[in-house]
Amino acid sequence: MVSGARLEVRGVSHAFALEKRALPVLQAIDFIAEPGDFVALLGPSGCGKSTLLRLVAGLEPPSEGQLLVDGVPITGTDPSRTIMFQDPTLFPWRTVRGNAQLGPEARGSLAANAARIEAALSLVGLDAFAEAYPHQLSGGMAQRASLARALVNEPRILMLDEPLGKLDSLTRLAMQRELVSLWQRERFTALLVTHDVEEALLLADRVLVLSDRPARIRADIRVETPRPRRRDDAGLVALREEILALLGLAQAA
């Protein structure tokens, strides 16, 4: 089994080039995720969290600063760093299996990975739906298929860009539990972008609270509560209040 990678983000700032003017989205982001860490990036929507994931995925180079995986700078996309997007982004003309095997297929190692593909499908509970097309799946199943497609590549860093954001609340609860047990088994380094405080606290070891755009790290909170976690755990509730206060949303209790 492949273990997680160490991710170093060093003084990363990033700006979008809009019509003749730069719009800063990330400002001096600095953190290190140790191998196998589950880090949540929490912040108001539109603050630049997803942009940070795009930089780690290698879809864009940062305007300033450095991103390193196990000490090696990121220069482009790599299947060992896979994103699961908010939309499942499945390819509609391929079956669930066809989607899952795209990575190995593109690298020409389909035959060597056949068992791996079946294992990933059964890991997310879709073995019975391997021949189904995306339009035949429910929202939760589509996200599972997208997860299987990412897992097939044995990612060392798995990025989750609000992957549960569009699911109904029951499916969401089930998927949160599944994500944790998956991460415990596979030991990849996980980066979760979310604006749901409870979700961040349930899943992550560490919550980085980001400010409004341009995003800076306002707090780095360790979550020591042992798993399985309950959302009404006293420690988590206290952390939740703390984070909401940081975001300027504290309840006047």
Add this chain to the structure above:
Amino acid sequence: MSAGPALSPRARRQTAIPGFGLAFGITLFWLSAIVLVPLLALLLRPFELGLDGLWASLAEPRVAASLRLSFGAALLAAALAAPLGLLLAWAVVRLRFPGRAVLDAAIDLPFALPTAVAGLALTALLAPNGWLGAPLAAWFGWQVAFTPAGIVVALLFVALPFTARTVEPVLRDLGREAEEAAATLGASRLQTLRRVVLPALAPALLTGFGLGFARAVGEYGSVIFIAGNMPMVSEIAPLLITIRLEQFDYAGAAAIGLAMLLLAFGVLLLLNLAQRALRRGLA
């Protein structure tokens, strides 16, 4: 028209648009008056020659050559228009450059231009003494105007907007996410194009090809100027129909029309079947 309600009382209750009977009746009436009855006449007219006469009329070398030319040139033009149209749509949807709006509007020009004007312009451009025709003849020894090559150019001109405009909305919908997802999975740019972008666009490209072909095979105005219209070499089937009409050979004209109708139907049917196969999920 009163057959509607009796035909389908349930549909009448369920539909949001009122007056199923009336709407359906009018639809059938116009479909018959404008499409079905003229087509029926086209089907029946050539048989005035008798089966033998019909066959003899179509087997005439000049007729066979014109049908071969018309369908060959239209298929070739549509096949060229598909990748070119994709490129144009790509430029308009994905790239940001000054003058994009102008290019966007220019794509539609062949729709709006009287085809005779297009034919005159292309002929002037490509004639052996034209702006483009002269250097082509001098440097490569190519003659485009008054040859089958000129016909393909004219047909490409009228078919191009069809492929560009059918691909464009699909390309717009595709979004970058699908491509980025493929990239993070380790697909190279070429693989992303082959395995993600092209399969997504294939049904639209096929539709554009079909529309472009349909438009090209019946094209008359722009072709007759540039073709030179030499029997057996550069005489298209629609022109031959006109010639027969001028000779008061109505049945003979209809015979060529019937052949075109059947051939075109065959091509479009094949395209439709291919499209179905694609939809069923050919990876």
